[in-house]
Amino acid sequence: MTQRKVISFETIRVACKNCTLSQLCLPMGMSPEDVDRLDSIVKRSRPLHRGDHLFRSGERFRSLYVVKTGSVKTYTPSEEGGEQVLGFHLPGEIIGLDAIDQDAHACSAKVLETSAICEVPFQRFEELAASIPSLQHSMFRLLSKEIGHDAEMLLLLGKKNAEERLAAFLVSMSQRLSKRGLSPTDFYLSMSRHEIGNYLGLAVETVSRLFTRFQDEGLVKVDRKHVEILDLHSIETIAGAAQAAGSRKHSN
Amino acid sequence: MTQRKVISFETIRVACKNCTLSQLCLPMGMSPEDVDRLDSIVKRSRPLHRGDHLFRSGERFRSLYVVKTGSVKTYTPSEEGGEQVLGFHLPGEIIGLDAIDQDAHACSAKVLETSAICEVPFQRFEELAASIPSLQHSMFRLLSKEIGHDAEMLLLLGKKNAEERLAAFLVSMSQRLSKRGLSPTDFYLSMSRHEIGNYLGLAVETVSRLFTRFQDEGLVKVDRKHVEILDLHSIETIAGAAQAAGSRKHSN
DNA sequence: AACCCAGGTTGACATGCATCAAGGGTAAAT
DNA sequence: ATTTACCCTTGATGCATGTCAACCTGGGTT
Numbered sequence: 251m252t253q254r255k256v257i258s259f260e261t262i263r264v265a266c267k268n269c270t271l272s273q274l275c276l277p278m279g280m281s282p283e284d285v286d287r288l289d290s291i292v293k294r295s296r297p298l299h300r301g302d303h304l305f306r307s308g309e310r311f312r313s314l315y316v317v318k319t320g321s322v323k324t325y326t327p328s329e330e331g332g333e334q335v336l337g338f339h340l341p342g343e344i345i346g347l348d349a350i351d352q353d354a355h356a357c358s359a360k361v362l363e364t365s366a367i368c369e370v371p372f373q374r375f376e377e378l379a380a381s382i383p384s385l386q387h388s389m390f391r392l393l394s395k396e397i398g399h400d401a402e403m404l405l406l407l408g409k410k411n412a413e414e415r416l417a418a419f420l421v422s423m424s425q426r427l428s429k430r431g432l433s434p435t436d437f438y439l440s441m442s443r444h445e446i447g448n449y450l451g452l453a454v455e456t457v458s459r460l461f462t463r464f465q466d467e468g469l470v471k472v473d474r475k476h477v478e479i480l481d482l483h484s485i486e487t488i489a490g491a492a493q494a495a496g497s498r499k500h501s502n
Numbered sequence: 503m504t505q506r507k508v509i510s511f512e513t514i515r516v517a518c519k520n521c522t523l524s525q526l527c528l529p530m531g532m533s534p535e536d537v538d539r540l541d542s543i544v545k546r547s548r549p550l551h552r553g554d555h556l557f558r559s560g561e562r563f564r565s566l567y568v569v570k571t572g573s574v575k576t577y578t579p580s581e582e583g584g585e586q587v588l589g590f591h592l593p594g595e596i597i598g599l600d601a602i603d604q605d606a607h608a609c610s611a612k613v614l615e616t617s618a619i620c621e622v623p624f625q626r627f628e629e630l631a632a633s634i635p636s637l638q639h640s641m642f643r644l645l646s647k648e649i650g651h652d653a654e655m656l657l658l659l660g661k662k663n664a665e666e667r668l669a670a671f672l673v674s675m676s677q678r679l680s681k682r683g684l685s686p687t688d689f690y691l692s693m694s695r696h697e698i699g700n701y702l703g704l705a706v707e708t709v710s711r712l713f714t715r716f717q718d719e720g721l722v723k724v725d726r727k728h729v730e731i732l733d734l735h736s737i738e739t740i741a742g743a744a745q746a747a748g749s750r751k752h753s754n
Numbered sequence: 755a756a757c758c759c760a761g762g763t764t765g766a767c768a769t770g771c772a773t774c775a776a777g778g779g780t781a782a783a784t
Numbered sequence: 785a786t787t788t789a790c791c792c793t794t795g796a797t798g799c800a801t802g803t804c805a806a807c808c809t810g811g812g813t814t
Binding site: 694695696706707710711713714726 | 760761762763764
């Protein structure tokens with residue numbers, strides 16, 4: 251016992267069964283034994299730093315990645331430095347799902363702040379999923395959830411105006427942080443205004459102006475990346491007001 | 503032999519193994535025996551007609567649906583009759599994937615023209631997928647493909663202008679019809695201008711004007727729902743010109 | 755045949771947001 | 785401490801596209 255492995259502390263710290271994210275992540279609904287089996291195929295690396303890539307567009311697909319701490323953005327780079335930000339990923343969220351089909355990454359994933367990432371080799375994962383029904387089910391659900399989330403984004407980009415988009419973004423951040431045990435009304439954004447604008451299909455200037463306006467209206471208090479939500483209810487109302495009176499866009 | 507079942511003709515006509523879509527659909531890459539197992543859980547109903555619903559938003563999720571012939575649109579209805587069209591589905595395409603996560607349908611699915619639909623009860627399907635690795639893999643791929651497609655739509659809605667959107671829509675239709683053995687340059691659209699506009703985040707009038715403009719420029723010949731593509735190459739160029747010179751929107 | 759009506763087209767006008775431009779604050783680098 | 789470079793903010797202007805309104809057209813109904 252005195253001779254136990256030096257890595258034991260490390261192991262305890264990161265093992266799936268001890269991970270606070272297990273209810274949000276793949277282990278969701280699995281028996282302790284099965285979680286151990288999953289755990290045995292997960293690779294963990296040293297923390298990554300701002301700007302590091304998990305993978306780049308075009309690379310062969312080998313593994314899914316799960317954010318353990320920190321945050322990651324995914325984006326599709328296009329010629330000339332332009333890009334479309336596809337999403338911001340918080341702890342427990344899985345990255346690389348879109349690569350399964352083509353066996354290659356169509357987007358790139360870049361770390362926004364110092365982050366710990368779990369790597370899940372996909373081939374092994376599939377074998378495991380075939381023998382653990384609840385894991386297969388979790389995976390179907392996670393993929394489905396992503397599709398549902400994308401549908402929300404389509405609605406946002408297709409029907410909502412700038413104000414509604416930023417409000418929806420704030421509500422989403424608030425809810426997701428809250429689920430992770432953080433404050434739903436006081437948080438730091440790890441992405442730039444530019445990245446937010448890109449994600450929401452808006453110009454940086456518009457995002458900036460909206461933050462200012464929301465602040466003037468007493469809805470939030472913003473200081474650079476630090477956001478305090480003062481009136482979450484009003485922001486939720488704005489965010490949900492897609493087809494409400496006054497916004498008759500494409501109303502059939 | 504004389505006494506064979508009356509439904510035999512019907513059965514032959516629709517069985518997965520005799521279906522021309524099998525390479526686009528779930529049976530992709532499965533052994534003939536496994537296709538039979540899949541076939542045994544698939545339900546087929548009488549043809550549905552324009553306006554019929556496969557399911558409606560809010561209903562309990564029980565089955566996935568696959569278009570066999572015809573076409574279907576999915577959309578999220580919102581209060582006041584407004585809606586966001588999420589997609590148009592051609593033969594071989596699977597509908598209902600976004601409902602797996604919540605165990606309830608978040609969108610509605612409406613038939614655009616007389617269509618034959620296969621119903622796949624999901625619980626049975628999951629059992630089958632766990633015992634047929636290639637089926638599980640197909641399903642992961644199909645879900646992943648949907649996510650990748652959604653990402654393309656996010657780029658379209660977030661970065662492309664009206665002209666690029668409609669061009670992308672035409673290219674998509676052309677490619678998908680072509681894969682199904684139909685002409686890539688001469689086809690009938692089963693959806694209205696309104697539905698196209700809603701899908702692309704544009705007003706009906708804009709869609710109409712663009713069709714006219716494309717026709718004036720000699721790119722297409724349009725007569726109501728009938729579209730002939732005269733210069734597919736140019737349309738592809740327009741569709742792909744997201745970040746090209748001249749369109750500097752959000753160019754970082 | 756006359757009517758009806760949803761779907762489509764076209765024109766005139768309005769506006770939300772992108773674009774252009776300039777300046778200020780902050781954090782990392784030296 | 786100073787420099788540097790990025791990020792953010794704010795103002796002025798223009799344009800693409802939504803909105804409003806009118807009319808056309810073809811298919812179905814009485």
